Amino acid sequence: xxxxxxxxxxxxxPSGRELEExxxxxxxxxxxxxxxxxxxxxxxxxxxxxxxxxxQYLTAAPQVKALYKEQHExxxxxxxxAARKAFHLTVRARMxxxxxxxxLNALIDESDPDTSLSQIEHLLQTAEAMRRDGKPRWMQxxxxxxxxxxxxxxxxxxxxxxxxxxxxxxxxxxxxxxxxSESFTQNPDSKHPIYSTEMGIYxxxxxxxxxxxxxxxxxxxxxxxxxxxxxPAEALAMIRYHSFYPWHRExxxxxxxxxxxxxxxxxxxxxxxxxxxxxxxxxxxxEELKPYYTELIDEFFPKKILDW
Ligand SMILES: O[C@H]1[C@H](O)[C@@H](O)[C@H](O)[C@@H](O)[C@H]1O
Ligand SMILES: [Fe+2]
Ligand SMILES: [Fe+2]
Numbered sequence: 602x603x604x605x606x607x608x609x610x611x612x613x614x615p616s617g618r619e620l621e622e623x624x625x626x627x628x629x630x631x632x633x634x635x636x637x638x639x640x641x642x643x644x645x646x647x648x649x650x651x652x653x654x655x656x657q658y659l660t661a662a663p664q665v666k667a668l669y670k671e672q673h674e675x676x677x678x679x680x681x682x683a684a685r686k687a688f689h690l691t692v693r694a695r696m697x698x699x700x701x702x703x704x705l706n707a708l709i710d711e712s713d714p715d716t717s718l719s720q721i722e723h724l725l726q727t728a729e730a731m732r733r734d735g736k737p738r739w740m741q742x743x744x745x746x747x748x749x750x751x752x753x754x755x756x757x758x759x760x761x762x763x764x765x766x767x768x769x770x771x772x773x774x775x776x777x778x779x780x781x782s783e784s785f786t787q788n789p790d791s792k793h794p795i796y797s798t799e800m801g802i803y804x805x806x807x808x809x810x811x812x813x814x815x816x817x818x819x820x821x822x823x824x825x826x827x828x829x830x831x832x833p834a835e836a837l838a839m840i841r842y843h844s845f846y847p848w849h850r851e852x853x854x855x856x857x858x859x860x861x862x863x864x865x866x867x868x869x870x871x872x873x874x875x876x877x878x879x880x881x882x883x884x885x886x887x888e889e890l891k892p893y894y895t896e897l898i899d900e901f902f903p904k905k906i907l908d909w
Contacts (some may be wrong), residue, residue: 660712670763673784684816710768730879750818773801778851808859838865
């Protein structure tokens with residue numbers, strides 16, 4: 602009995618009719634409790650996976666943890682410089698954007714605890730979520746292509762550790778806000794006299810463009826798209842920094858930001874929910890969407906066949 606409703610004289614036994622009323626009320630409450638609660642802040646449109654259930658790395662599958670362990674041990678300054686040099690020395694393929702998306706279909710990203718869909722589906726989910734929200738055409742296209750850098754996997758990558766996953770700068774101390782950051786103790790740079798310091802090889806407010814971000818799909822696609830599209834600076838930042846969660850989500854590495862980076866941070870933050878939370882939307886029907894997106898591709902990539 603609720604406080605305040607107690608009385609010294611015991612209540613009379615409820616009549617049959619009263620009992621029926623109470624039982625009706627209980628039924629009504631049960632119906633309310635079992636029907637889905639409309640939420641506006643914790644779920645994405647058309648889906649019921651709460652936002653807090655994404656990016657759960659501590660409880661992720663063993664292959665996700667193994668991938669990050671290997672990545673954190675092997676992404677060094679030395680590796681980074683060698684990968685950048687190799688990138689600039691060759692053209693790996695010549696193909697259009699849609700063809701690249703189809704090629705990527707064969708890759709399942711082992712770093713991702715939130716989707717096991719193919720990459721073409723993830724790209725279309727991201728773009729479609731933006732289109733539904735009336736985002737500008739250049740942004741929809743950015744959503745469509747943002748993970749095409751994962752093609753690196755087919756171009757002589759050492760595994761998935763140098764292609765997928767979150768990014769972080771090398772050449773300065775590894776921040777504890779990087780996911781699963783304990784594994785950096787096995788990275789030789791964590792004992793280097795300069796690379797292990799807070800500023801490392803960088804200077805205050807030097808600008809994110811001057812950081813050696815860990816080598817992977819963001820950095821690769823940024824370099825491919827930069828000279829071969831009509832996409833604006835915000836789109837290039839979305840591509841280059843979308844996996845840089847320790848920065849755009851956790852607020853680390855602010856000491857290296859210049860004025861332009863603050864603007865770009867806004868763009869990347871606007872992009873992120875479409876990339877992350879659309880992963881639980883219904884899988885798109887690729888062939889149905891193709892006409893809309895091929896037109897969009899043509900608008901911003903006047904050169905139909907790109908150098909990859
Ligand atoms: O596992 C994911 C995936 O590889 C994404 O493409 C990347 O952008 C994310 O940062 C990462 O956490
Ligand atoms: Fe990505
Ligand atoms: Fe993505």
